[in-house]
Amino acid sequence: MSDSQQPYRVLARKYRPRSFSELIGQDAMVQTLGNAIKRGRLAHAFLMTGVRGVGKTSTARLIAKALNCIGPDGQGGPTIDPCGVCEPCLAIAEGRHIDVVEMDAASHTGVDDVREIIEAVRYAAVSARYKIYIIDEVHMLSKNAFNALLKTLEEPPAHVKFLFATTEVNKVPVTVLSRCQRFDLRRIPAELLAAHFAHVVEAESVAAEADALSLIAQASEGSARDGLSILDQAIAHAEMGEGAPLVTAVQVRDMLGLSDRGSVRRLLGLLLEGDTGALLGGVRDQYALGVEPLALMRGLLELVHAVTLVKAGRDIASPGQSAEEREALADWAAQLGFAPLHRLWQLMLKGHDEVASAVLPIESCEMALLRVMHAATMPDPGELARMLREGATVQPAASGIGGTPPVAPTSPSARLPEKIEDVIELLRDHKKWTMAEHLHDCGAIISFAPPELTLRLTSPWAAGDFYRELGQALREATGVPWQVREGAGPAAPTLMEQEQHDAAQVRAAILETPVVKAAMAAFPDAELVETDRPEQWSIGQ
Numbered sequence: 001m002s003d004s005q006q007p008y009r010v011l012a013r014k015y016r017p018r019s020f021s022e023l024i025g026q027d028a029m030v031q032t033l034g035n036a037i038k039r040g041r042l043a044h045a046f047l048m049t050g051v052r053g054v055g056k057t058s059t060a061r062l063i064a065k066a067l068n069c070i071g072p073d074g075q076g077g078p079t080i081d082p083c084g085v086c087e088p089c090l091a092i093a094e095g096r097h098i099d100v101v102e103m104d105a106a107s108h109t110g111v112d113d114v115r116e117i118i119e120a121v122r123y124a125a126v127s128a129r130y131k132i133y134i135i136d137e138v139h140m141l142s143k144n145a146f147n148a149l150l151k152t153l154e155e156p157p158a159h160v161k162f163l164f165a166t167t168e169v170n171k172v173p174v175t176v177l178s179r180c181q182r183f184d185l186r187r188i189p190a191e192l193l194a195a196h197f198a199h200v201v202e203a204e205s206v207a208a209e210a211d212a213l214s215l216i217a218q219a220s221e222g223s224a225r226d227g228l229s230i231l232d233q234a235i236a237h238a239e240m241g242e243g244a245p246l247v248t249a250v251q252v253r254d255m256l257g258l259s260d261r262g263s264v265r266r267l268l269g270l271l272l273e274g275d276t277g278a279l280l281g282g283v284r285d286q287y288a289l290g291v292e293p294l295a296l297m298r299g300l301l302e303l304v305h306a307v308t309l310v311k312a313g314r315d316i317a318s319p320g321q322s323a324e325e326r327e328a329l330a331d332w333a334a335q336l337g338f339a340p341l342h343r344l345w346q347l348m349l350k351g352h353d354e355v356a357s358a359v360l361p362i363e364s365c366e367m368a369l370l371r372v373m374h375a376a377t378m379p380d381p382g383e384l385a386r387m388l389r390e391g392a393t394v395q396p397a398a399s400g401i402g403g404t405p406p407v408a409p410t411s412p413s414a415r416l417p418e419k420i421e422d423v424i425e426l427l428r429d430h431k432k433w434t435m436a437e438h439l440h441d442c443g444a445i446i447s448f449a450p451p452e453l454t455l456r457l458t459s460p461w462a463a464g465d466f467y468r469e470l471g472q473a474l475r476e477a478t479g480v481p482w483q484v485r486e487g488a489g490p491a492a493p494t495l496m497e498q499e500q501h502d503a504a505q506v507r508a509a510i511l512e513t514p515v516v517k518a519a520m521a522a523f524p525d526a527e528l529v530e531t532d533r534p535e536q537w538s539i540g541q
Contacts, residue, residue, distance in 0.1 A: 011228040015200055017058050018093065020066070020080055024196055024224065025188035026055060032183070034080035037066060042078070043181035045153055045162040047138075049169040050185030053223030056165035059185065060134045063163055064100045065092045068128040078129070088128055099128035105140040114145040118152050121160045130161050138164040139171035146173050153179045187222025190214065196224065197231055201247065206235050211249035219256055230256070254290060263291075264299040265328050271300075271373055272332070279373070283366055293365035297352040300369075304348060307332045308341045337476035339430075347372040416450040416478060420495065423453075423474070430477045435470060444491035451480050454487035458494060 017023040020030045036042055046063060048056040062082070069082035069089055082089050091097035101120075103113070117133055125131040135141075141149075153162060153176065164180060166172060188196075194210070194217040201208045216234060220227030231247075237255050238245040263286055270279040286296055309316050310333040351368025358364035417423045420443070427436035438457075446454040451474070457466065471484035493501070510516055 011200060011204075011232045012053075012225045015203075015228060017055065017062065018084060019082065020062055023055055023059065023062065024192050026059070026185055029059070029183045029185065030080070033063065033066070037078050037080050042067070042161070044156050044160070045164070045180040047164045047166070047169070047172070047177065047180035047182045048185055049166050049182065051187060051221075051223060052167055053220075053225030053227075054185045054188060055224065056167075056185055057134070057136055059183070060136075060163040060165055061092060061100075063161075064097075064130075064132045064134065065089050067130050067132065067161060068092065068097075068100070070129075097128065099125040099131045100134065101132070102134040102136070105135050105137045109140050109142050109145060111142065111144040111148050114141065114148045118148065121152060121157055124157075125159050129159075131159055132161045132163060134163045134165070136165045137167070138176075139166045139168045143173075146176055150175055150179070188224055189222070190217040190220075193217035193220060193222075193224060193227050197227060200228065200231065201235075204235065205244050206238070206247065207244050208234075208247035209249050212247045212252045215249055215252045215256070256295075261299070261303075261325060264296070264303055265325065267296070268300055268303050268332075269328075271369060272336075274373055276370070276373065279369060280366055283362070283369065287362050293355050293361040294352070297348065297355050297365060297368070301345070301348050301352060304341065304344050307336065308338070308345070311336065311338060311341060339476070343375075344372065347375055416480065418450075420445055420448055424495070426477050427473060430473065432473050432477075435466075435473060438466065439470070440494070441496045442494060444494050446487040446489060446491045451478070451482040453482065453484045455484075456487060456491050 020033070023030060046060070048059050050056055065082040065084075065088070066080055067078050069079055070076050070086050071079075072083050072085050074086065076083070076086075084090075084093070088097060092100050095102065101117075103117075121131065121133075123131075156162065162180075164172075169177070169182075194213045197213045197216060198208070198210075201213075212234065213231075216227055216230045219230055230252075234247045234252050234255060235245055237251055238247045239251075263282070267279065267282050267286075270282055283293075283296065287293065306316055307329055310329045316329075348368070351365070351372065354368055355361050355364045417426055420439075424436045424440050427433075427439070442458045444456045444458055446456060448454075453470075453474075467484045467486055471482045474480075474482040474484070492498075511520070
């Protein structure tokens with residue numbers, strides 16, 4: 001039968017790995033298996049676990065080939081690189097080898113099914129080196145079936161190997177896990193998947209944009225099978241031109257109901273600016289284009305997460321990332337503090353969950369984003385406590401998150417600290433205790449005109465660039481850029497020096513009182529000591 005007459009096979013089946021070299025993203029497992037085969041340290045039971053589509057069953061079949069391969073000349077032994085041309089390799093690949101039994105535990109859950117295996121393992125392999133049992137979705141076996149298998153699993157005949165695969169390893173009894181060599185197959189990185197899909201489309205004589213393959217790789221969530229299924233659909237969706245079909249990013253977005261990243265960035269910008277009308281209009285525009293509200297919330301969550309990673313100093317640049325996106329992430333990371341970013345994440349995460357279960361998804365999406373916009377304008381708990389202590393009125397900001405476009409983390413310059421004691425209290429409220437104590441003990445103030453502060457330290461700052469770090473902390477706490485610089489010239493005493501001076505004056509005044517003078521005269525060895533509270537003094541022997 002010619003190739004044109006062959007029945008069509010979906011890509012997920014056609015491009016299943018035929019050797020360990022084609023198994024992508026599982027290098028650690030392949031190396032471990034290779035070393036075990038070379039050294040003859042083969043376990044009698046293997047357990048492959050991982051999410052769907054990462055290659056668990058394919059790995060089990062590859063292990064069966066590796067253990068039973070006899071080489072092109074029929075003289076070979078177990079190898080991590082099975083030849084693929086000998087009779088055992090061909091028969092296993094085609095699923096017809098009599099000594100390699102594959103069983104689906106989802107449809108064979110009972111103890112009777114396991115009893116058949118137990119009876120059969122007593123007999124030697126017919127033609128292969130090892131008799132191999134591959135049990136897929138092994139967690140579906142009943143409790144009695146597991147118990148019946150335990151003894152055989154612990155001490156099987158030398159010619160028998162068990163290969164288990166499962167997506168829910170937590171449902172497999174510990175007694176079974178302890179008798180298996182376990183391999184946790186990882187999610188396949190999106191970069192590897194995109195490269196793999198590029199090879200597939202080339203082999204299929206199909207053209208595809210790099211952005212389209214990246215979108216498919218991201219949508220597959222680490223599963224090669226899911227990604228190939230999406231790619232299959234995208235090729236069918238692609239328009240036929242004069243040449244090969246072309247898979248474009250626009251078509252993939254339309255097919256999957258995804259919003260393009262530029263639109264998500266614009267929506268986040270409107271959200272941070274507090275532009276209610278434009279935000280709601282943008283959401284409805286995306287909905288009219290076929291973007292699901294849940295996908296929209298997820299895109300915003302991913303963007304907030306990316307901004308937070310950039311804020312934390314992590315390089316998240318990828319080949320498919322545009323210059324505009326990198327610039328936007330850097331700008332938001334510079335203007336937003338960690339506190340408002342965490343607040344944005346929590347509010348959007350709550351909104352995502354609501355949209356997922358809502359009867360009216362688009363309406364729930366709009367309400368969730370409006371809540372994010374307005375709830376994020378409220379001061380954080382530390383700022384709120386300070387405002388209540390000072391008797392300030394707590395009001396939401398006028399616009400945007402924090403009230404200053406495009407972004408500002410907390411309430412703006414409506415109420416800046418009026419004295420250096422307020423600055424120290426503000427730092428403590430924002431959990432900058434070490435910085436607050438150092439400013440209290442060693443900060444000699446030269447000039448204080450918020451948001452500008454000039455001072456001189458009376459002792460070195462052990463953690464390094466104190467002035468820059470203080471300016472950054474005050475910016476995060478107030479939402480206003482601060483200029484904190486080192487200066488020379490006359491300076492006020494530090495707060496600690498002022499407190500010590502005041503305490504010395506209080507002590508001198510107490511010693512001059514007639515009662516204390518009489519007590520000191522009567523008890524020459526007595527001394528004036530401070531009690532738990534600075535305003536209380538006592539005379540002790």
